Amino acid sequence: MRLAVIPGDGIGPEVIAEALKVLGEVVPTAEITRYDLGASRWHATGELLPESVLGELREHDAILLGAVGDPSVPSGILERGLLLRLRFELDHHVNLRPARLYPGVKSPIVDPGEIDMIVVREGTEGLYAGNGGLLRKDTPHEIATEVSVNTSFGVERVVRDAFGRASARPRKHLTLVHKTNVLTHAGSLWSRVVEEVSLEHPEVTVAYQHVDATTIHMVTDPTRFDVIVTDNLFGDILTDLAAAVTGGIGLAASGNLDITKRNPSMFEPVHGSAPDIAGQGIADPTAAVLSVALLLDHLGQNESARRIEASVAFDLATRDHASPGGTFAIGDRLAALVSSNVRVS
Amino acid sequence: MRLAVIPGDGIGPEVIAEALKVLGEVVPTAEITRYDLGASRWHATGELLPESVLGELREHDAILLGAVGDPSVPSGILERGLLLRLRFELDHHVNLRPARLYPGVKSPIVDPGEIDMIVVREGTEGLYAGNGGLLRKDTPHEIATEVSVNTSFGVERVVRDAFGRASARPRKHLTLVHKTNVLTHAGSLWSRVVEEVSLEHPEVTVAYQHVDATTIHMVTDPTRFDVIVTDNLFGDILTDLAAAVTGGIGLAASGNLDITKRNPSMFEPVHGSAPDIAGQGIADPTAAVLSVALLLDHLGQNESARRIEASVAFDLATRDHASPGGTFAIGDRLAALVSSNVRVS
């Protein structure tokens, strides 16, 4: 297994160190190459993602990313120039974001129930296409546009993936989230694609929900969701909310998948670089560790993935949430659990 | 006071009847004209908003709307053809949505604190502009676009309004919500306008937050928000979530304001037509009643508005939330409280 690791900025390197510690327990032979990308490289050299680095990244089986972003870099530079560039260049069309409320974890909502959902967020289109512009900048007649681009090709492949995932889960339920009553063109395309693909999956029940109403259900009735499929921006918003109701982005893992496997997929915690707590050794590496489990799943090492997940579940069920330990301590605990071959439930 | 009333579909007519009952207590001389618009008119005549009706609506001081929408009408028809058409034709650029957790009301979040915020949602631009289309429909090469249109003129007037509202509130705090790190063009315009207008309001503290992170804070730390200013779609999403954490859209009122007063403003509960409970007399008319308070505020009848709000607050603090009574009963209680001239706190 050839793994490219981009520790990134802020707490990125700290949580990645623990994630690799855990990975070492299940795949001790993993070949790891580190890539120094992010705020400090940009400051030092002006480089975001040099072509040569992109070429090298392509030669790996998967990429593990910590976090990028720093207040010293103007908003959008690292996001568009590095993170989104990776997602787009490597055709990460399925942005996979599970949200599960682990036993022992406190939800900020009163009656969460057993939340266990997967959000399949489209990753290469929509308002993230970078299609837009400014006209008459800095005049009273300025116009700024942002274009959401949705293609039959792009929508169908994620909808198909989402149906596949729903079909493999016990509840076999899929919810399309959109805003079809206002975004009638994109909404029409998404709805028609879901309808068409549903014919191939009579075993999956399908629901539709507007994005605004979905936020209500996320806090009042989140167990209704099994698999959600949605566009890039709605997915961005809803997965932060889903992470919040399942205990916070400190626990939320994600995979940026090219399901064709033509390009390496990329795995990252949903949280950002959290510069305010960087360097203190207090960031929770759990989301990064769970991202390693998604990575292993994607590479077909499902048994190892389950071992990591079971270790995390055990740790979350037993840890003292008021003082869970620092970054190293949590990483050590998880590595020990994984190596002790905790029973997979 | 010349008032146009559009009871609309589903529970619309039921909650509007109670709202008018309450209004009658404070403005017994209000001249009310009803307009039959919505699903049944569309089914019967194909009409959504005839020019002649639009012309008549313009002759009123304000519009009170119940709710429009019915499952028998394809998604988007009534929304784009009636509700959004009204908002756009009447230049309702400030979509005002207060979210307050009234004493006695249960929030679905664990530790809500004293939530009291106002969302100033832009109402005539963004992705709601209806700018987009389908190319190569029903082919494998189909493309659907939706264009978010943001103008200096359009952004500045709502930002200015939001600063004014923030300035008049005790905390004097304004949060711009956007997604500047991805929607760099629109984000740049919104950020620059907020920065410029902030120079005229040194008394207002200003924060920025990405829309995704905002959903997290809505459920973990909602008291941080005082006034939020945001675009049309983010405002749509966040106000449903804000309504949810303050007890549900059964209590959420809104005003669609033309702050220049060239056109009548329109007031409506945030909830929809709820066809599943229509005709049963069980819909809570509180949001419609609070919309009347916003209406009175807009027309300068602030004392009457405060009386209605105080009555609602009293009723919410004292009602049995498990069985609050039916639509009529709640309306009767509120009307009685208003007429008894409940003390304005």
Ligand SMILES: CC(C)[C@H](C(=O)O)[C@@H](O)C(=O)O
């Ligand atoms: C950092 C940002 C560009 C990114 C996104 O919007 O996708 C983040 O919010 C995420 O969800 O991974």
Ligand SMILES: CC(C)[C@H](C(=O)O)[C@@H](O)C(=O)O
């Ligand atoms: C019904 C729909 C068009 C509308 C909107 O999206 O603005 C509603 O959700 C609202 O918030 O008033």
